[in-house]
Amino acid sequence: MxxxxxxxxxxxxxxxxxxxxxxxxxxxxxxxxxxxxxxxxxxxxxxxxxxxxxxxxxxxxxxxxxxxxxxxxxxxxxxxxxxxxxxxxxxxxxxxxxxxxxxxxxxxxxxxxxxxxxxxxxxxxxxxxxxxxxxxxxxxxxxxxxxxxxxxxxxxxxxxxxxxxxxxxxxxxxxxxxxxxVLTDVRGFEEVAGGDVDITEADVLVSVGRGIEDEENLDLIFDLAEALDATVSASRPVVDDGWLDKGRQVGQSGKVVTPDVYLAIGISGAVQHVAGMKGAETIVAVNTDPNAPIFDIADYGVVDDLFDVVPELIEQLG
Amino acid sequence: MKVLVTAKQVATVDDDDFEVGVDGVDEQFLEYDLNEWDEYAVESGVSFAEECDDDVEVVSVTIGPEQTEETIRMVLAKGVDRAIRVWDDALDEDALRDVETKAALLEAVAERESPDLVLTGVQASDDGLGATGVALAATMDVAWAAVANDVEIDADAETVHARRELEGGLEEVTDVALPAVLTIQTGINEPRYASLRGIRQAQRKEILPLGLDDLDVDATQLKRRLSVKSTRVPETTSTATLFEGEADETATDLAEMLRDEGVTAE
Missing domain, CATH: 3.40.50.620 (HUPs)
Structure with missing residues (x-):
């Protein structure tokens, strides 16, 4: 007992x-x-x-x-x-x-x-x-x-x-x-193919989530990344939709990243995502929902529409 | 060959506009939809049937009252052949929270239908118990694999070659003997939208209602061992510096902050 x-x-x-x-x-x-x-x-x-x-x-x-x-x-x-x-x-x-x-x-x-x-x-x-x-x-x-x-x-x-x-x-x-x-035969493990980018090596990550709404809008994120000399990563929904490859996914089932700066754009901050990025030194969040859990771990934040803030930010950085 | 797919109607809440009572979010703030994980399970079943030139019947099962038929029609419109809806006045929230109750009901449906393969979502987006598929497999005493993100069905060899999505970008490669239950992870495929033709056809497809008597399930088999004692909105623990103002102002603040952090493109 x-x-x-x-x-x-x-x-x-x-x-x-x-x-x-x-x-x-x-x-x-x-x-x-x-x-x-x-x-x-x-x-x-x-x-x-x-x-x-x-x-x-x-x-x-x-x-x-x-x-x-x-x-x-x-x-x-x-x-x-x-x-x-x-x-x-x-x-x-x-x-x-x-x-x-x-x-x-x-x-x-x-x-x-x-x-x-x-x-x-x-x-x-x-x-x-x-x-x-x-x-x-x-x-x-x-x-x-x-x-x-x-x-x-x-x-x-x-x-x-x-x-x-x-x-x-x-x-x-x-x-x-x-x-x-024993009805299952576990044959082994395989690493998910990483694609051409290693997000774990990046000092600055611009990470995009469900808030981007459409694949076409990803250009905005890549433009921001270029302005910051950063690498683009993503949360699960963007990868599930096939808009970015799995090697860019941050979170429990993706990669664990620890960049100097992590910009979370349109990411709510579900616990599975946070597990992959909470070790970032500085976390910046842009999200329309003031109650999004991403703000609980962010150092800096803007509660606003990413489609208003990001183009302005690109311009200011340019 | 027959595939049984579980399709749950889940409640969703608006971003920040809802109130909670003791038992949960007040009904008036809830909307209803097909569980996201089940969308992928439905797609797995339907696309497999198409690959086999439709020598495969795909049947969905939903536990829920009559109002779930709207969601069930959506599932039928995506190509599921017919649907079963399990409901009985003896079922209540406490009973449905106990996974043994759900597994007993679904097992009774499986006994009636004898599927070769059962597909469920990994979890439901509302209560997220993540237990139904594996509990069902254990109740049916068949093989299973949870959190599958790749499924290849070899009907002749009576085997499913599956990949289970583990943590950290790793996958487990597993062979599962049929009959089996697989719990399907999001991202495994691209769930289709219902076509107009599909929606029209769905109106003519069967939704069979089944109660406890039809399923030979005794009311004493319904367990209610989990109870919700209270519900609350978690307190925010944010210590973030929030920039406020119009987009051009917040963008200026963000740009300055990023320069201070030493982040600039060369």
Missing amino acids: SDVLVVAEHRQDSLRDVSFELVTAGRNLADEMDGTLDVAVISGAVESFAEALSLDGVDRIHTVDYGDEFNHDVYTQAVTQLHDAVDPTVLLLPNSVNGLDYAPAVATRLGLPYVSDTVDVEWDGEGVVTVREQFGGKVETVVGVDDDAAVVSVRPGAYAPADTDGTASVVAFDAEIETDA
Whole structure:
């Protein structure tokens, strides 16, 4: 019996940041429950991963030595069996792309309620209370779970990563993986072709979002970039529409950039985008919506129509 | 071959002109549309059927009351062959928030239709749970892949060659055995606009309403374990210096600021 069980995430021989963030979330929650925190790590170099996850506040680490990389069928089976053995009140999983690929299946197999993509998880003495966003962050809802146990996934970046060493005990868990039930064959990884521009090398980025409205209007952005000797990058909708190639996409599924100056033009600043550019030294935003989340991280901003401001700016710079 | 596509009608809100109550955004500020991710799922299904010279039937399923039929007609106009609409007075917001309820309803539809492939959007743009497709696959006990941004269906080999869009510009190359559920990511294709001909044809296509009895789903199978305790608009934490005035004035301020930052073209 434990109180919180966290499942770590890794890829290509490295633990991903969200693993350490989940430890922070899990420890906070376990403290509120006056309880214990268990961490599981499945596949890959489990022993060295366990060493890295032996952080302050982690009581036990369970290793499942099976296969190398993530396979959702293996994870679903292993986590379900671990849940039966460890019996946690709350199972905390990452709301990463891989989390999306197995967390709902684990909840289904366990017959437990599932709350996804939470930015805060607490214990109010009787049950789990979470905070989620709706409508792309315009609204926050407090969602409670009415059950004895729950599966909760946590948004990457919502918690600070745990980094203080601890003294967790490490236990090898002998999961019985039924190979007949492994219906997917993960063949490997491929980097998305980058195109002819490396946006991660640019000192100045002019980044364009949904506000540009039409492919033809992109000329305006390239003109501004030229006036600033900058490189053009984009948020997801512009790439989804095929107006710019994937190599220019900034964000969770695109590139992480850290330029000296980042001009966000017509970008609302969804959390997935911010994950890719919050490390920029100076952030400048032009957007018509004064409540756009991009202004929460911007250093300078103009609340106005980009089609009015950008041509003026090009002229002033010229 | 048969493809089942889930099509959710989602609520959208205006940029900054809405009010919230305890349960969520007040109804009067909401508008309704087809979920963006489902548009891409619909396109995947319809374009696959076209590539196969229409030896493939594409059926959509929507959980929602009668007013969702407007959205369903739009899906039919884009080339889906027929639609199923699941609704029952026993369904309410609390039930639909619990993914096990949705998975039970959709599984009952899948049992009735026996699709070879189920396509869903990765998530819905309103509540963004991102759980329906994978929970459905686990309930149906079939294979799945989440967050697919490339799908190649090899019907003869009963396999889907898929790519899953991971973080940081990386893709996972995965083979999935059919029957399967795939959750479709935006950007995988270019969703079509409905043609006038499509819109006319959609009027004659079937929308089959199904209730709990039709689906052999017992009201006790409906779970309601998640409850919304409160709703709020997040406080802004902006510390940005905002330039104000007409566009020529703000542009002057921006240009000056950029020069101060050392940004100028040579």
